[in-house]
Amino acid sequence: MNHSIVTEFLIVGLTRSPALQGVLFFVFLFIYLWAFLGNMLIMVAIVYNASLHTPMYVLLLALAIVDTVCTTTIIPKMLWTMLTSQNTISYGGCMSQLFSFTWSLEAEMVLFTTMVYDRYVAICFPPHYSTIMNAYMCVALLSIVMAIGITTSWVLTDLILRLTFCGPNTIDHFFCEITHPAGSVCSPVKVNEVMVYVADITLAVGDFTLTCISYCFIIAAILCIHTKEGKKKVFSTCSSHLIVVSLYYSPVIYTYIRPASSYTIEKDKVVAALYTLVMPTLNPIVYSFCNKGMQVGVRKVFPFLKL
Template sequence: MEHSNHTRVIEFIMQGLFDHPHHQGFFFGLFLCLYTAVITGNSLIIVAIVIHPPLHTPMYFFIANLALVDILCTSSVLPIMLENLIREKKTISFGGCITQLFVFTSSLATELLLLTVMSYDRYVAICHPLHYVKLMSKEICIRLAVSVWAVGTIGSFVNILLVLRLDFCGPNLIQHFFCEFPTILALSCSSTHLNEIMMFLADIFLAMGNFLLTTMSYSFIIITILKIQSSKGKQRAFFTCSSHLLVVTLYYSTTIYTYLRPTSTNLQDKGKMVAIMYTLVTPTLNPVIYSLRNKEVKVAIRKILPFTTK
């Protein structure tokens, strides 16, 4: 009976990214350009991998999946953020917030799992090259990709169901520029104990678990590379995993800082800047990192964009 006396929140007010209105126009243009770069760059990578047979390898199969995840992750946050940058009242509906929360968290989890699978792919390629074709066959790669997407989606869906059982009766100010679990749970007027337990388990399994597995893979890779006698052999081996290692370093450095930093209010602005890094900057850089030093990717992109220079 008490539940019926509550007024259910139908929309949330976003605090936004910046407190100074005169900066909104500049940052709208900047973020619109970066968002366009994310969509264009990652779409080019996907199309290049699909149309160019030399890129039909396990590594590029997972890179195409990563590019798709980056598009989903950025698209779940940026359109609404851009809209709020030019609106006086920065709001998002309850349903829109839940949808954003689901797409963002599922893509974030899927990306963590993909990076781990890609580190395993590099481990097999460098440490067990004679068994690579067998251990990373087409069937195994498809199963790994399906499992990664399924785990990311199901895990996020479970947490969304736990959020939907909560009461939101005010206040409705989200102290961020998009919906995240911690900021949403802080607004609930019912117990969030179960939600916090599930979030903790997800952090342990997804963040720490994948970080440890990735670290283990690269530890074995480094040991194997150091055993190679010729300097050219070492350079060739390191080149095959350098792009992925750079992406992993970029991604984990921002996410670990975001979720392990103290939650005091004076760090909120820094937290927003780091969130921009892993929702916008990293997805922008990923296709550049994977294409700049790869001749085959450049050849494939020139097929799509014949006006590009050699």
């Protein structure tokens, strides 16, 4: 049972400087609109274009949904705080934000691993691709992504709900982040800390390791192709995913798996902004502008767009 006497939290935000609030408001408003509209563009193009109803684009559709949930969970509240200076969030709102953000973070990591598996099968076993990556396999993989995301976020959020907060109720961050459970906690947090590290090591390091192993096989398969054009064509099918994964895992691993002595709150805010705000904005750019199949699909649905 939760016996917390704290009913709301104060979110400090990215900066305490009033001079920067106006600039940051327009920066993150642009980021949110770009991420939201870009991911919606991807979702609509894939849903309404039969030629994109393939495993690779179905997984890309799932990624766009996860990115939309991530940005919508954090940025609108942050923009409202910047605009009105009302930097409070209710206890229930904080826990809801914590659950949604944790789900999107864990789901995205597993989804990246699933996407590289799709590319691994396509490049290393092309004759059997349609047999292996059939509709049932896609449903099974997406179900695993959903189950891992929900289970992990539910366990970690439930551990936070069991804590007793007695103040101060200030969160020196720009959202209710799992490693910053507000000010003074009047109950033991050892179990929470252990579970966070177990989840991070299992998912972040585990998924990253599986991704690296898969790309080793993919690169080996590409090197076996005799023609230069053939190598270029095959590599182009996974280059966008490789770019996104490289940019995504670096700040995530740095944030959650690092020595405590290297921790500073300001540095942590900047790094957290990379994987919560910047990456969902880059995904539509990388997957829409660098993917010819996606470009064709978008133009079929939205012929007035020039991609």
